[in-house]
Amino acid sequence: MAREKADFFIQRLRSYYGEPTTALEYSSPFQLLLAVILSAQTTDKQVNKVTPRLFAQYPTPEKLAAAHPDELEKLIRGIGLFRNKARALINTAQMLLRDFNGQVPGSREELMSLPGVGRKSANVVLAVAFARASFPVDTHVFRVSRRLGLSQGQTPEQVEKDVTAIYPEKEWIKFHHLLISHGREICKARRPLCSRCPVQKECPSSIAV
DNA sequence: AACTCGGGGCA
DNA sequence: TGCCCAGAGTT
Known part of the structure; x- marks a missing residue:
């Protein structure tokens, strides 16, 4: 039931927003982890401006820790x-060396023990680098999922559980950017543009225009 | 659950 | 200028 509803929204939103315009650029779990730490409270586009130099200058946990x-x-x-994130990057590199043999750990608990890595960022690493079904719930995903009726959870953790159940394994990634694009462009936190929304008719939260 | 941090994007 | 965030950490 929820799956059919979500599939419908995917089809409609994809034809409206198309493929993602920006995505994190990386080529290893270590680089992904760094890009994810930098991405907090900013956009992938901004992060991609600095990651090439970051990866070139600090290619290993050893270099970054020092x-x-x-x-x-x-x-x-x-x-x-950037000040907080610089500290988080260095401390994370040091912790990778000290506690995880220089490798990016593969459990949510271990990832969240790293400075600068919260539940959302941990889920990105788990899903992308370890093919785990763990939907990264940011503010857009939280708000849009609830408005579309895909979850009635009151917390990000509850919404994560519901949406992850709808899209197991790596299929979440086909849906994720659509929720974010929709949340940013139409389904905004304040004054959502329901009159332009491609799923207004089917949305249980749509504001009559 | 509420608050702080604190810089870029945009009207 | 002022207002708004594609979070995490602390209390």
């Missing part, structure tokens, strides 16, 4: 919260 905070800050300046 980075000078000031130089790292300069390198990632241009995205939001």
